[in-house]
Amino acid sequence: MPDLIKKLIFHNSGLKLLALLLAVASWLAIHETISFEVAIAEIPLQISTGRGWAVFHQSANAVTATFRGSQEDIRLIDPKQIKAVIDLRTNAVAGALEVTITPRMIQGVRGVRPVQIHPEHVRISLDHETEKMVPVKGRVAGKPFAGAVEAIICEPAAVSLRGPAQQLQQTEWLYTEPLDIEGRIEGFAKRCRVLPPSDTWSPQIEPAEVQVEVVIAEKMDSRLWKDVPLLAIGQPGVSLKVEITPTRVSVRATGTSAALEGLGAAAPQAFVDCVDLDSSLTYDLPVQVFLPPGCNVTAEADPPYAHVVPGH
Structure with a gap:
Protein backbone atom coordinates (compact mmCIF):
# COMPACT_ATOMS: atom_id res chain seq x y z
CA MET A 1 0.00 0.00 0.00
CA PRO A 2 2.73 2.50 0.82
CA ASP A 3 4.42 1.58 -2.43
CA LEU A 4 1.19 2.28 -4.35
CA ILE A 5 0.78 5.73 -2.77
CA LYS A 6 4.42 6.51 -3.41
CA LYS A 7 4.02 5.42 -7.02
CA LEU A 8 0.93 7.60 -7.48
CA ILE A 9 2.71 10.61 -6.06
CA PHE A 10 5.99 10.32 -7.92
CA HIS A 11 4.82 8.76 -11.19
CA ASN A 12 5.22 11.41 -13.90
CA SER A 13 6.26 13.84 -11.18
CA GLY A 14 7.55 16.33 -13.74
CA LEU A 15 4.19 16.61 -15.48
CA LYS A 16 2.38 16.83 -12.15
CA LEU A 17 4.69 19.63 -10.97
CA LEU A 18 4.19 21.47 -14.25
CA ALA A 19 0.39 21.15 -13.91
CA LEU A 20 0.57 22.50 -10.37
CA LEU A 21 2.67 25.46 -11.48
CA LEU A 22 0.23 26.18 -14.32
CA ALA A 23 -2.72 26.03 -11.91
CA VAL A 24 -1.03 28.45 -9.54
CA ALA A 25 -0.15 30.78 -12.40
CA SER A 26 -3.72 30.66 -13.70
CA TRP A 27 -5.10 31.44 -10.26
CA LEU A 28 -2.72 34.35 -9.86
CA ALA A 29 -3.64 35.67 -13.31
CA ILE A 30 -7.37 35.43 -12.60
CA HIS A 31 -6.92 36.98 -9.17
CA GLU A 32 -4.93 39.81 -10.73
CA GLU A 129 -44.58 63.09 8.61
CA THR A 130 -46.69 66.22 7.98
CA GLU A 131 -47.19 68.75 5.16
CA LYS A 132 -46.87 72.54 5.11
CA MET A 133 -47.03 75.37 2.54
CA VAL A 134 -43.81 77.38 2.74
CA PRO A 135 -42.98 80.67 0.94
CA VAL A 136 -40.04 80.66 -1.50
CA LYS A 137 -37.41 83.38 -1.86
CA GLY A 138 -35.14 83.73 -4.87
CA ARG A 139 -31.44 84.48 -4.53
CA VAL A 140 -28.88 86.03 -6.89
CA ALA A 141 -25.11 85.95 -7.17
CA GLY A 142 -22.95 88.66 -8.71
CA LYS A 143 -23.77 92.20 -9.83
CA PRO A 144 -25.48 93.49 -12.97
CA PHE A 145 -23.43 95.51 -15.46
CA ALA A 146 -25.52 98.59 -14.73
CA GLY A 147 -28.37 99.36 -12.40
CA ALA A 148 -29.50 97.27 -9.47
CA VAL A 149 -31.81 94.37 -8.65
CA GLU A 150 -35.20 95.92 -7.98
CA ALA A 151 -37.17 92.75 -7.27
CA ILE A 152 -36.93 88.93 -7.30
CA ILE A 153 -40.29 87.29 -7.98
CA CYS A 154 -40.97 83.55 -7.59
CA GLU A 155 -43.88 81.82 -9.30
CA PRO A 156 -45.42 80.03 -7.51
CA ALA A 157 -44.64 82.07 -4.42
CA ALA A 158 -45.02 79.04 -2.08
CA VAL A 159 -44.42 75.29 -2.34
CA SER A 160 -45.60 72.23 -0.48
CA LEU A 161 -43.05 70.84 1.98
CA ARG A 162 -43.55 67.32 3.34
CA GLY A 163 -41.33 65.97 6.07
CA PRO A 164 -40.87 65.43 9.81
CA ALA A 165 -43.23 67.49 11.97
CA GLN A 166 -40.52 68.95 14.21
CA GLN A 167 -38.47 70.21 11.26
CA LEU A 168 -41.49 71.70 9.48
CA GLN A 169 -42.39 73.69 12.59
CA GLN A 170 -38.99 75.40 12.41
CA THR A 171 -39.09 76.10 8.66
CA GLU A 172 -40.43 79.53 7.68
CA TRP A 173 -38.77 80.04 4.25
CA LEU A 174 -37.23 78.07 1.43
CA TYR A 175 -34.67 79.47 -0.99
CA THR A 176 -33.89 78.74 -4.61
CA GLU A 177 -30.48 77.98 -5.98
CA PRO A 178 -28.69 81.30 -6.74
CA LEU A 179 -29.13 82.93 -10.16
CA ASP A 180 -25.99 84.36 -11.73
CA ILE A 181 -26.63 88.01 -12.66
CA GLU A 182 -22.99 88.97 -13.19
CA GLY A 183 -22.77 91.44 -16.08
CA ARG A 184 -26.50 91.39 -16.85
CA ILE A 185 -27.92 94.55 -18.43
CA GLU A 186 -31.61 93.71 -18.15
CA GLY A 187 -34.01 91.54 -16.22
CA PHE A 188 -34.68 87.89 -17.07
CA ALA A 189 -36.53 84.80 -15.85
CA LYS A 190 -35.36 81.22 -15.30
CA ARG A 191 -36.60 78.02 -13.68
CA CYS A 192 -34.64 77.26 -10.51
CA ARG A 193 -34.51 74.33 -8.11
CA VAL A 194 -35.93 74.90 -4.64
CA LEU A 195 -33.29 73.96 -2.08
CA PRO A 196 -34.08 71.94 1.07
CA PRO A 197 -33.89 73.93 4.31
CA SER A 198 -31.04 71.83 5.70
CA ASP A 199 -28.45 69.25 4.69
CA THR A 200 -29.40 66.98 7.58
CA TRP A 201 -32.84 65.98 6.29
CA SER A 202 -34.44 65.55 2.88
CA PRO A 203 -38.04 66.74 2.61
CA GLN A 204 -40.35 66.28 -0.36
CA ILE A 205 -40.75 69.62 -2.17
CA GLU A 206 -43.60 70.12 -4.64
CA PRO A 207 -43.05 71.62 -7.12
CA ALA A 208 -39.31 71.00 -7.07
CA GLU A 209 -38.67 74.03 -9.32
CA VAL A 210 -40.16 77.53 -9.54
CA GLN A 211 -39.96 80.31 -12.11
CA VAL A 212 -37.74 83.11 -10.80
CA GLU A 213 -37.95 86.55 -12.39
CA VAL A 214 -35.19 89.05 -11.69
CA VAL A 215 -36.13 92.70 -12.26
CA ILE A 216 -33.09 94.88 -12.92
CA ALA A 217 -33.73 98.63 -12.74
CA GLU A 218 -31.42 101.02 -14.51
CA LYS A 219 -29.24 103.13 -12.27
CA MET A 220 -30.75 106.60 -12.05
CA ASP A 221 -28.75 109.83 -11.81
CA SER A 222 -29.84 113.42 -11.43
CA ARG A 223 -28.73 116.91 -12.44
CA LEU A 224 -29.54 120.14 -10.64
CA TRP A 225 -29.81 123.63 -12.12
CA LYS A 226 -30.17 126.59 -9.80
CA ASP A 227 -31.54 130.10 -10.45
CA VAL A 228 -33.51 129.02 -13.51
CA PRO A 229 -35.70 131.97 -14.71
CA LEU A 230 -39.41 131.29 -14.22
CA LEU A 231 -41.37 132.24 -17.35
CA ALA A 232 -45.08 133.03 -17.79
CA ILE A 233 -46.77 131.41 -20.80
CA GLY A 234 -49.92 133.07 -22.15
CA GLN A 235 -52.24 132.99 -25.17
CA PRO A 236 -50.28 133.46 -28.43
CA GLY A 237 -50.66 137.02 -29.77
CA VAL A 238 -52.19 138.29 -26.52
CA SER A 239 -50.24 140.69 -24.32
CA LEU A 240 -49.60 139.10 -20.92
CA LYS A 241 -49.07 141.04 -17.73
CA VAL A 242 -48.53 139.01 -14.57
CA GLU A 243 -46.47 139.14 -11.42
CA ILE A 244 -44.82 135.83 -10.49
CA THR A 245 -43.25 134.92 -7.16
CA PRO A 246 -40.58 133.60 -7.10
CA THR A 247 -38.90 134.75 -10.29
CA ARG A 248 -36.32 131.97 -10.26
CA VAL A 249 -36.47 128.29 -9.26
CA SER A 250 -34.23 125.26 -9.05
CA VAL A 251 -34.81 122.40 -11.50
CA ARG A 252 -33.75 118.80 -10.86
CA ALA A 253 -33.84 116.27 -13.71
CA THR A 254 -33.70 112.50 -12.99
CA GLY A 255 -32.90 109.71 -15.44
CA THR A 256 -30.17 107.46 -16.75
CA SER A 257 -26.74 108.91 -17.39
CA ALA A 258 -27.25 108.66 -21.14
CA ALA A 259 -30.65 110.38 -20.98
CA LEU A 260 -29.27 113.21 -18.86
CA GLU A 261 -26.40 113.72 -21.27
CA GLY A 262 -28.97 114.12 -24.03
CA LEU A 263 -30.31 117.23 -22.33
CA GLY A 264 -27.12 119.14 -23.02
CA ALA A 265 -25.54 121.74 -20.80
CA ALA A 266 -28.33 124.34 -21.00
CA ALA A 267 -30.87 124.36 -18.19
CA PRO A 268 -34.43 123.25 -19.02
CA GLN A 269 -37.05 125.98 -19.22
CA ALA A 270 -39.34 126.43 -16.21
CA PHE A 271 -42.73 128.09 -16.78
CA VAL A 272 -46.18 128.75 -15.39
CA ASP A 273 -49.26 128.36 -17.61
CA CYS A 274 -51.07 131.70 -17.39
CA VAL A 275 -53.64 131.21 -20.15
CA ASP A 276 -57.17 132.50 -19.40
CA LEU A 277 -56.44 133.88 -15.94
CA ASP A 278 -59.00 136.20 -14.32
CA SER A 279 -57.34 139.52 -13.51
CA SER A 280 -59.56 139.90 -10.43
CA LEU A 281 -58.06 136.80 -8.79
CA THR A 282 -54.70 135.52 -7.63
CA TYR A 283 -53.38 132.03 -8.24
CA ASP A 284 -50.93 129.43 -6.92
CA LEU A 285 -50.00 127.55 -10.06
CA PRO A 286 -47.69 124.54 -10.55
CA VAL A 287 -44.27 125.21 -12.01
CA GLN A 288 -43.79 123.11 -15.11
CA VAL A 289 -40.54 122.12 -16.82
CA PHE A 290 -40.19 121.88 -20.57
CA LEU A 291 -38.27 118.80 -21.74
CA PRO A 292 -37.41 117.83 -25.34
CA PRO A 293 -39.83 115.31 -26.93
CA GLY A 294 -38.79 111.68 -26.47
CA CYS A 295 -36.51 112.50 -23.58
CA ASN A 296 -36.76 109.71 -20.99
CA VAL A 297 -36.21 112.05 -18.06
CA THR A 298 -38.41 113.37 -15.28
CA ALA A 299 -37.99 116.89 -13.91
CA GLU A 300 -39.36 118.85 -10.97
CA ALA A 301 -39.01 122.43 -9.79
CA ASP A 302 -38.31 123.78 -6.34
CA PRO A 303 -40.52 125.37 -5.21
CA PRO A 304 -43.17 123.37 -7.07
CA TYR A 305 -45.74 126.23 -7.06
CA ALA A 306 -45.58 129.91 -7.91
CA HIS A 307 -47.85 132.74 -6.79
CA VAL A 308 -49.33 134.54 -9.81
CA VAL A 309 -51.08 137.92 -9.80
CA PRO A 310 -52.58 138.79 -13.22
CA GLY A 311 -52.76 142.34 -14.55
CA HIS A 312 -49.42 143.53 -13.15
Whole structure:
Protein backbone atom coordinates (compact mmCIF):
# COMPACT_ATOMS: atom_id res chain seq x y z
CA MET A 1 0.00 0.00 0.00
CA PRO A 2 2.73 2.50 0.82
CA ASP A 3 4.42 1.58 -2.43
CA LEU A 4 1.19 2.28 -4.35
CA ILE A 5 0.78 5.73 -2.77
CA LYS A 6 4.42 6.51 -3.41
CA LYS A 7 4.02 5.42 -7.02
CA LEU A 8 0.93 7.60 -7.48
CA ILE A 9 2.71 10.61 -6.06
CA PHE A 10 5.99 10.32 -7.92
CA HIS A 11 4.82 8.76 -11.19
CA ASN A 12 5.22 11.41 -13.90
CA SER A 13 6.26 13.84 -11.18
CA GLY A 14 7.55 16.33 -13.74
CA LEU A 15 4.19 16.61 -15.48
CA LYS A 16 2.38 16.83 -12.15
CA LEU A 17 4.69 19.63 -10.97
CA LEU A 18 4.19 21.47 -14.25
CA ALA A 19 0.39 21.15 -13.91
CA LEU A 20 0.57 22.50 -10.37
CA LEU A 21 2.67 25.46 -11.48
CA LEU A 22 0.23 26.18 -14.32
CA ALA A 23 -2.72 26.03 -11.91
CA VAL A 24 -1.03 28.45 -9.54
CA ALA A 25 -0.15 30.78 -12.40
CA SER A 26 -3.72 30.66 -13.70
CA TRP A 27 -5.10 31.44 -10.26
CA LEU A 28 -2.72 34.35 -9.86
CA ALA A 29 -3.64 35.67 -13.31
CA ILE A 30 -7.37 35.43 -12.60
CA HIS A 31 -6.92 36.98 -9.17
CA GLU A 32 -4.93 39.81 -10.73
CA THR A 33 -7.61 40.34 -13.37
CA ILE A 34 -10.47 40.66 -10.89
CA SER A 35 -8.58 42.53 -8.20
CA PHE A 36 -8.81 46.09 -9.54
CA GLU A 37 -10.21 48.54 -7.00
CA VAL A 38 -11.66 52.04 -7.13
CA ALA A 39 -13.08 54.27 -4.39
CA ILE A 40 -16.13 56.37 -5.23
CA ALA A 41 -17.13 59.22 -2.90
CA GLU A 42 -20.36 61.16 -2.43
CA ILE A 43 -22.66 58.21 -3.09
CA PRO A 44 -26.15 59.46 -2.11
CA LEU A 45 -27.63 57.83 0.96
CA GLN A 46 -31.37 57.28 0.58
CA ILE A 47 -33.62 56.22 3.42
CA SER A 48 -36.96 54.59 2.68
CA THR A 49 -39.53 55.03 5.45
CA GLY A 50 -42.98 53.65 6.06
CA ARG A 51 -46.15 55.58 5.31
CA GLY A 52 -46.62 58.49 7.70
CA TRP A 53 -42.95 58.57 8.75
CA ALA A 54 -40.10 60.87 7.76
CA VAL A 55 -36.40 61.25 8.51
CA PHE A 56 -35.92 63.90 11.18
CA HIS A 57 -32.12 63.69 11.20
CA GLN A 58 -29.39 61.55 9.67
CA SER A 59 -25.70 61.72 10.54
CA ALA A 60 -24.58 61.32 6.90
CA ASN A 61 -26.11 62.12 3.52
CA ALA A 62 -23.51 60.29 1.44
CA VAL A 63 -21.01 57.46 1.73
CA THR A 64 -17.73 56.46 0.15
CA ALA A 65 -17.46 52.89 -1.17
CA THR A 66 -14.48 50.93 -2.50
CA PHE A 67 -15.38 48.52 -5.33
CA ARG A 68 -13.39 45.50 -6.51
CA GLY A 69 -13.67 43.75 -9.85
CA SER A 70 -12.16 43.33 -13.28
CA GLN A 71 -10.58 46.26 -15.03
CA GLU A 72 -13.39 46.34 -17.58
CA ASP A 73 -16.15 46.20 -14.95
CA ILE A 74 -14.44 48.95 -12.98
CA ARG A 75 -14.26 51.06 -16.13
CA LEU A 76 -17.99 50.63 -16.78
CA ILE A 77 -19.05 51.97 -13.36
CA ASP A 78 -21.28 55.04 -13.65
CA PRO A 79 -21.05 56.97 -10.36
CA LYS A 80 -24.29 58.81 -11.15
CA GLN A 81 -26.21 55.53 -11.02
CA ILE A 82 -24.90 54.40 -7.62
CA LYS A 83 -26.83 54.93 -4.42
CA ALA A 84 -26.98 53.46 -0.93
CA VAL A 85 -30.50 52.59 0.21
CA ILE A 86 -31.53 51.93 3.80
CA ASP A 87 -34.97 50.35 4.08
CA LEU A 88 -36.80 51.38 7.25
CA ARG A 89 -40.32 50.75 5.97
CA THR A 90 -40.92 48.18 8.67
CA ASN A 91 -39.84 50.52 11.46
CA ALA A 92 -42.75 52.19 13.27
CA VAL A 93 -41.07 53.73 16.30
CA ALA A 94 -40.16 57.41 16.58
CA GLY A 95 -36.68 58.19 17.84
CA ALA A 96 -33.05 57.48 16.98
CA LEU A 97 -31.46 54.27 15.76
CA GLU A 98 -28.06 53.27 14.39
CA VAL A 99 -27.92 51.35 11.12
CA THR A 100 -24.93 49.44 9.70
CA ILE A 101 -24.44 50.06 5.99
CA THR A 102 -23.87 46.69 4.33
CA PRO A 103 -22.69 45.91 0.77
CA ARG A 104 -26.20 44.70 -0.10
CA MET A 105 -27.46 48.27 0.40
CA ILE A 106 -25.27 49.55 -2.46
CA GLN A 107 -27.29 49.69 -5.68
CA GLY A 108 -26.52 50.67 -9.27
CA VAL A 109 -23.39 48.58 -10.00
CA ARG A 110 -22.88 45.34 -11.94
CA GLY A 111 -19.91 42.96 -12.07
CA VAL A 112 -18.15 44.55 -9.10
CA ARG A 113 -18.65 44.24 -5.37
CA PRO A 114 -18.22 46.78 -2.58
CA VAL A 115 -15.47 45.71 -0.21
CA GLN A 116 -15.34 48.76 2.05
CA ILE A 117 -17.91 51.44 2.99
CA HIS A 118 -17.35 54.61 4.96
CA PRO A 119 -18.95 55.49 7.25
CA GLU A 120 -19.88 52.00 8.32
CA HIS A 121 -22.76 53.22 10.49
CA VAL A 122 -25.29 56.04 10.20
CA ARG A 123 -27.48 57.42 12.97
CA ILE A 124 -31.07 58.12 11.94
CA SER A 125 -33.94 59.81 13.78
CA LEU A 126 -37.53 59.33 12.63
CA ASP A 127 -40.58 61.52 13.24
CA HIS A 128 -44.19 61.62 12.10
CA GLU A 129 -44.58 63.09 8.61
CA THR A 130 -46.69 66.22 7.98
CA GLU A 131 -47.19 68.75 5.16
CA LYS A 132 -46.87 72.54 5.11
CA MET A 133 -47.03 75.37 2.54
CA VAL A 134 -43.81 77.38 2.74
CA PRO A 135 -42.98 80.67 0.94
CA VAL A 136 -40.04 80.66 -1.50
CA LYS A 137 -37.41 83.38 -1.86
CA GLY A 138 -35.14 83.73 -4.87
CA ARG A 139 -31.44 84.48 -4.53
CA VAL A 140 -28.88 86.03 -6.89
CA ALA A 141 -25.11 85.95 -7.17
CA GLY A 142 -22.95 88.66 -8.71
CA LYS A 143 -23.77 92.20 -9.83
CA PRO A 144 -25.48 93.49 -12.97
CA PHE A 145 -23.43 95.51 -15.46
CA ALA A 146 -25.52 98.59 -14.73
CA GLY A 147 -28.37 99.36 -12.40
CA ALA A 148 -29.50 97.27 -9.47
CA VAL A 149 -31.81 94.37 -8.65
CA GLU A 150 -35.20 95.92 -7.98
CA ALA A 151 -37.17 92.75 -7.27
CA ILE A 152 -36.93 88.93 -7.30
CA ILE A 153 -40.29 87.29 -7.98
CA CYS A 154 -40.97 83.55 -7.59
CA GLU A 155 -43.88 81.82 -9.30
CA PRO A 156 -45.42 80.03 -7.51
CA ALA A 157 -44.64 82.07 -4.42
CA ALA A 158 -45.02 79.04 -2.08
CA VAL A 159 -44.42 75.29 -2.34
CA SER A 160 -45.60 72.23 -0.48
CA LEU A 161 -43.05 70.84 1.98
CA ARG A 162 -43.55 67.32 3.34
CA GLY A 163 -41.33 65.97 6.07
CA PRO A 164 -40.87 65.43 9.81
CA ALA A 165 -43.23 67.49 11.97
CA GLN A 166 -40.52 68.95 14.21
CA GLN A 167 -38.47 70.21 11.26
CA LEU A 168 -41.49 71.70 9.48
CA GLN A 169 -42.39 73.69 12.59
CA GLN A 170 -38.99 75.40 12.41
CA THR A 171 -39.09 76.10 8.66
CA GLU A 172 -40.43 79.53 7.68
CA TRP A 173 -38.77 80.04 4.25
CA LEU A 174 -37.23 78.07 1.43
CA TYR A 175 -34.67 79.47 -0.99
CA THR A 176 -33.89 78.74 -4.61
CA GLU A 177 -30.48 77.98 -5.98
CA PRO A 178 -28.69 81.30 -6.74
CA LEU A 179 -29.13 82.93 -10.16
CA ASP A 180 -25.99 84.36 -11.73
CA ILE A 181 -26.63 88.01 -12.66
CA GLU A 182 -22.99 88.97 -13.19
CA GLY A 183 -22.77 91.44 -16.08
CA ARG A 184 -26.50 91.39 -16.85
CA ILE A 185 -27.92 94.55 -18.43
CA GLU A 186 -31.61 93.71 -18.15
CA GLY A 187 -34.01 91.54 -16.22
CA PHE A 188 -34.68 87.89 -17.07
CA ALA A 189 -36.53 84.80 -15.85
CA LYS A 190 -35.36 81.22 -15.30
CA ARG A 191 -36.60 78.02 -13.68
CA CYS A 192 -34.64 77.26 -10.51
CA ARG A 193 -34.51 74.33 -8.11
CA VAL A 194 -35.93 74.90 -4.64
CA LEU A 195 -33.29 73.96 -2.08
CA PRO A 196 -34.08 71.94 1.07
CA PRO A 197 -33.89 73.93 4.31
CA SER A 198 -31.04 71.83 5.70
CA ASP A 199 -28.45 69.25 4.69
CA THR A 200 -29.40 66.98 7.58
CA TRP A 201 -32.84 65.98 6.29
CA SER A 202 -34.44 65.55 2.88
CA PRO A 203 -38.04 66.74 2.61
CA GLN A 204 -40.35 66.28 -0.36
CA ILE A 205 -40.75 69.62 -2.17
CA GLU A 206 -43.60 70.12 -4.64
CA PRO A 207 -43.05 71.62 -7.12
CA ALA A 208 -39.31 71.00 -7.07
CA GLU A 209 -38.67 74.03 -9.32
CA VAL A 210 -40.16 77.53 -9.54
CA GLN A 211 -39.96 80.31 -12.11
CA VAL A 212 -37.74 83.11 -10.80
CA GLU A 213 -37.95 86.55 -12.39
CA VAL A 214 -35.19 89.05 -11.69
CA VAL A 215 -36.13 92.70 -12.26
CA ILE A 216 -33.09 94.88 -12.92
CA ALA A 217 -33.73 98.63 -12.74
CA GLU A 218 -31.42 101.02 -14.51
CA LYS A 219 -29.24 103.13 -12.27
CA MET A 220 -30.75 106.60 -12.05
CA ASP A 221 -28.75 109.83 -11.81
CA SER A 222 -29.84 113.42 -11.43
CA ARG A 223 -28.73 116.91 -12.44
CA LEU A 224 -29.54 120.14 -10.64
CA TRP A 225 -29.81 123.63 -12.12
CA LYS A 226 -30.17 126.59 -9.80
CA ASP A 227 -31.54 130.10 -10.45
CA VAL A 228 -33.51 129.02 -13.51
CA PRO A 229 -35.70 131.97 -14.71
CA LEU A 230 -39.41 131.29 -14.22
CA LEU A 231 -41.37 132.24 -17.35
CA ALA A 232 -45.08 133.03 -17.79
CA ILE A 233 -46.77 131.41 -20.80
CA GLY A 234 -49.92 133.07 -22.15
CA GLN A 235 -52.24 132.99 -25.17
CA PRO A 236 -50.28 133.46 -28.43
CA GLY A 237 -50.66 137.02 -29.77
CA VAL A 238 -52.19 138.29 -26.52
CA SER A 239 -50.24 140.69 -24.32
CA LEU A 240 -49.60 139.10 -20.92
CA LYS A 241 -49.07 141.04 -17.73
CA VAL A 242 -48.53 139.01 -14.57
CA GLU A 243 -46.47 139.14 -11.42
CA ILE A 244 -44.82 135.83 -10.49
CA THR A 245 -43.25 134.92 -7.16
CA PRO A 246 -40.58 133.60 -7.10
CA THR A 247 -38.90 134.75 -10.29
CA ARG A 248 -36.32 131.97 -10.26
CA VAL A 249 -36.47 128.29 -9.26
CA SER A 250 -34.23 125.26 -9.05
CA VAL A 251 -34.81 122.40 -11.50
CA ARG A 252 -33.75 118.80 -10.86
CA ALA A 253 -33.84 116.27 -13.71
CA THR A 254 -33.70 112.50 -12.99
CA GLY A 255 -32.90 109.71 -15.44
CA THR A 256 -30.17 107.46 -16.75
CA SER A 257 -26.74 108.91 -17.39
CA ALA A 258 -27.25 108.66 -21.14
CA ALA A 259 -30.65 110.38 -20.98
CA LEU A 260 -29.27 113.21 -18.86
CA GLU A 261 -26.40 113.72 -21.27
CA GLY A 262 -28.97 114.12 -24.03
CA LEU A 263 -30.31 117.23 -22.33
CA GLY A 264 -27.12 119.14 -23.02
CA ALA A 265 -25.54 121.74 -20.80
CA ALA A 266 -28.33 124.34 -21.00
CA ALA A 267 -30.87 124.36 -18.19
CA PRO A 268 -34.43 123.25 -19.02
CA GLN A 269 -37.05 125.98 -19.22
CA ALA A 270 -39.34 126.43 -16.21
CA PHE A 271 -42.73 128.09 -16.78
CA VAL A 272 -46.18 128.75 -15.39
CA ASP A 273 -49.26 128.36 -17.61
CA CYS A 274 -51.07 131.70 -17.39
CA VAL A 275 -53.64 131.21 -20.15
CA ASP A 276 -57.17 132.50 -19.40
CA LEU A 277 -56.44 133.88 -15.94
CA ASP A 278 -59.00 136.20 -14.32
CA SER A 279 -57.34 139.52 -13.51
CA SER A 280 -59.56 139.90 -10.43
CA LEU A 281 -58.06 136.80 -8.79
CA THR A 282 -54.70 135.52 -7.63
CA TYR A 283 -53.38 132.03 -8.24
CA ASP A 284 -50.93 129.43 -6.92
CA LEU A 285 -50.00 127.55 -10.06
CA PRO A 286 -47.69 124.54 -10.55
CA VAL A 287 -44.27 125.21 -12.01
CA GLN A 288 -43.79 123.11 -15.11
CA VAL A 289 -40.54 122.12 -16.82
CA PHE A 290 -40.19 121.88 -20.57
CA LEU A 291 -38.27 118.80 -21.74
CA PRO A 292 -37.41 117.83 -25.34
CA PRO A 293 -39.83 115.31 -26.93
CA GLY A 294 -38.79 111.68 -26.47
CA CYS A 295 -36.51 112.50 -23.58
CA ASN A 296 -36.76 109.71 -20.99
CA VAL A 297 -36.21 112.05 -18.06
CA THR A 298 -38.41 113.37 -15.28
CA ALA A 299 -37.99 116.89 -13.91
CA GLU A 300 -39.36 118.85 -10.97
CA ALA A 301 -39.01 122.43 -9.79
CA ASP A 302 -38.31 123.78 -6.34
CA PRO A 303 -40.52 125.37 -5.21
CA PRO A 304 -43.17 123.37 -7.07
CA TYR A 305 -45.74 126.23 -7.06
CA ALA A 306 -45.58 129.91 -7.91
CA HIS A 307 -47.85 132.74 -6.79
CA VAL A 308 -49.33 134.54 -9.81
CA VAL A 309 -51.08 137.92 -9.80
CA PRO A 310 -52.58 138.79 -13.22
CA GLY A 311 -52.76 142.34 -14.55
CA HIS A 312 -49.42 143.53 -13.15
